[in-house]
Structure formats: structure tokens, C-alpha cells
Amino acid sequence: MSAYLILKHLHMTAAYLTVTLFALRLLLDAVGRPGWRQTPLRWIPHANDTVLLVAAISLLFVTPWMPFVHGWLTAKIFLLVGYIVAGLFALKPGRSTPLRVTAAILALVQVAAIFHLAMAKPVFGA
Numbered sequence: 142m143s144a145y146l147i148l149k150h151l152h153m154t155a156a157y158l159t160v161t162l163f164a165l166r167l168l169l170d171a172v173g174r175p176g177w178r179q180t181p182l183r184w185i186p187h188a189n190d191t192v193l194l195v196a197a198i199s200l201l202f203v204t205p206w207m208p209f210v211h212g213w214l215t216a217k218i219f220l221l222v223g224y225i226v227a228g229l230f231a232l233k234p235g236r237s238t239p240l241r242v243t244a245a246i247l248a249l250v251q252v253a254a255i256f257h258l259a260m261a262k263p264v265f266g267a
């Protein structure tokens with residue numbers, strides 16, 4: 142298998158895992174099980190997100206895709222920042238429920254947009 146295919150599969154697997162792990166932690170908080178913070182679920186998402194990003198950056202070296210040249214990729218990077226910030230608020234135990242729910246919805250909408258951009262790769266200005 143080529144380096145490209147290995148990186149792409151790694152990136153995609155980590156992408157599906159990031160959403161699954163985020164949703165799982167939201168769900169556990171929602172059903173009153175905040176104890177996941179004392180389990181490996183505390184660090185596994187961070188390890189997965191590191192793999193996601195390393196694979197993403199490596200893909201830039203083996204594909205013609207370039208941020209600030211291809212608009213879908215530029216948009217993905219900005220949405221990624223939004224997903225991280227909203228995700229942090231959504232999982233902060235000390236914050237109010239309405240703020241956390243709003244942040245969770247924002248994070249999920251942004252990660253859905255990232256998936257859409259990644260799959261459709263629409264052509265628009267950088």
C-alpha cells in the first residue's frame with residue numbers, strides 16, 4: 142500500500158474516532174457519569190487527535206492539496222480551530238448546562254462541515 146493510502150486511511154480512521162470519542166464523552170456527561178475523567182478516556186481522545194493531525198500534515202506532503210491555495214482545506218483548518226474551542230467548552234464540568242449544550246451543538250456542526258468539505262472538496266476561493 143502506498144504512503145498516501147496508509148496516511149489517508151489513518152487520517153480517516155482517526156477522523157471517525159474523534160467524533161465517536163467526543164460524542165461518547167458528551168453522552169457520559171449527559172447521563173451523569175463524569176467519572177470518565179478518571180479513566181483512559183481522559184487521554185485516548187488526545188492521542189487520537191495527535192494521530193489525526195500528524196496524518197493530516199503528512200498528507201500535505203504527499204498530495205497536491207495546499208492550505209490557503211485550496212479553499213476547502215483552508216476552511217477545514219479554521220473549522221478545526223472552532224471545533225477544538227467549542228469542544229473544550231462543551232466538556233468543561235464547571236460551565237452552565239445551556240453554555241455546554243450550545244458549545245456541543247456548535248462543535249458537532251463544525252465537525253460535520255469538516256467531513257462535508259473533506260469528502261466534497263468543493264472548489265472556491267482560498
Ligand code: HEM
Nearest residue numbers: 149153156197198200201204206217218221255256259260
Ligand atoms: C477534525 C479534523 C478533521 C477531520 C474530521 C478530517 C476528515 C477527513 C476525511 C474524512 C477525509 C477523507 C475524505 C475523502 O476523500 O473521502 C479527509 C481528507 C483530507 N484531509 Fe482531513 N480532516 C480533518 C483535519 C484535517 C486537517 C487539519 C488537514 C490539513 C492541515 C487535513 C488534510 C486533509 C487532506 C489533504 C485530505 C485529502 C486526502 C485526499 O483525498 O487526497 N485534514 N479529512
